[in-house]
Amino acid sequence: MRRLASGDSQVSVGAAFGVGQSTVSQVTWRFIESMEERARHHLVWPVLERMEEIKAKFEADYGMPNCCGAIDATHIIMTLPAVESSEDWCDLAKNYSMFLQVIVDDEMRFIDICTGWPGSMTFSRLLKCSSFFKLCEAGKRLYGPAKVSAENGEIKEFIVGDICYPLFPWLMTPYEGGSLSAPMANFNAKQKAATMLGARALSRLKGSWRILNKVMWRPDKNKLPSIILVCCLLHNIIIDSKDELLPDVQLPDHHDIGYSKENCKHVDSNGKIMRDIITAHIQS
Incomplete structure (x- = not known):
């Protein structure tokens, strides 16, 4: 440890x-x-009863109805021997890195992770390579009871993410543009507050388990995902134990310092409809 x-x-x-x-x-x-x-039981998708608690908390704290979590990703930077150096692992910041994608609940607990993929990928590409994406698209995740809004329609389960992610019916991203209506701006403010849980969780992960925040010296790329997983498990165990970090533990200002924000332009038509329904529900 x-x-x-x-x-x-x-x-x-x-x-x-x-x-x-x-x-x-x-x-x-x-x-x-x-x-x-x-210790894998400390990182599992929530059962129905727990998910209802998460959704209630997201709505109470952030005004996001039927929201099940927030998604984000971070780079685990490493050096590689010259023989293993490859453009596949060289990311946009010119570092060799491995990606970690996480979905967090209302308490910043990791409820799903995906790692092992090269940092050269985009956030949206990483998402589409994850088992979480495949389960969502197959209707086997985020398929719980919809929230019925009498005036605006059904709001199905979803998660929130930044503009680096595509808009889907089950993944709500912000509205973009310079002249947003008041309801759109209101949605964006609430959505951003909820989305920040993912960034805060990753900053806490890297601040608590600093092996992930330093440049990893020539790691075995086949073993590095195990290190990442165990650090995520330890992060969750602290939360499950209702423990607190010591005040002198310094957390990084951001989990990916030096990386510019990506912008994914993919907008699913059904995702757009769902976002508008949520926006109208928030205003009503």
Whole structure:
């Protein structure tokens, strides 16, 4: 845990405990493997009763009816040996990185993650490669009871995301343009407040488990997803245990400093209709 929390090298961690680098490596991987095997129940899609609590909280706090969570993604930066260096892993900020996509609930708990993909991908492409996208498109996720608005129509379950994501009936992104109506601007304000939960959760993840916030030195790309998963599990365990971070734990201002914001132009026609229904419901 010291290695994951500090992000210090194996040599530095070993020196602090009076053991060698190889011992630190072995102990770290035994811990990671045991967490993967025994702690996965801390990162699951919520059951119906819990999801109803999440939706009620999103509506009470952010005015988003039937919202099930917020989506965001971050880059885990790494160095690669020259023999493994590839444009596939070189992102727009000219770093080698691996993507982590997360969906968070009202308490900034991760309820779905996708990782292992190159940081050179766009946010929208990463989404479409995830199992979450495939489940949503197949009607096997976000298919819970709709909220019936007598005047405006049914509001189905959805999540919120920034402009880097496409607009779908189950993924609400902001309105764009310079001359938005008052209802559109009101929707955007509420949607942005809810969306920020994802960014805050990722900042907390990287601030608490700093191995993800430092440049990873020549990681095994096949093992790095396990490190990321375990850090996400530990993040959730803190929340599940109702624990709090110490006040002196400094969190990064943003989880992806140095990266410009992408803008996805894809607008699904049914997604546009659903966004308008939600906007009208908020105003009524």
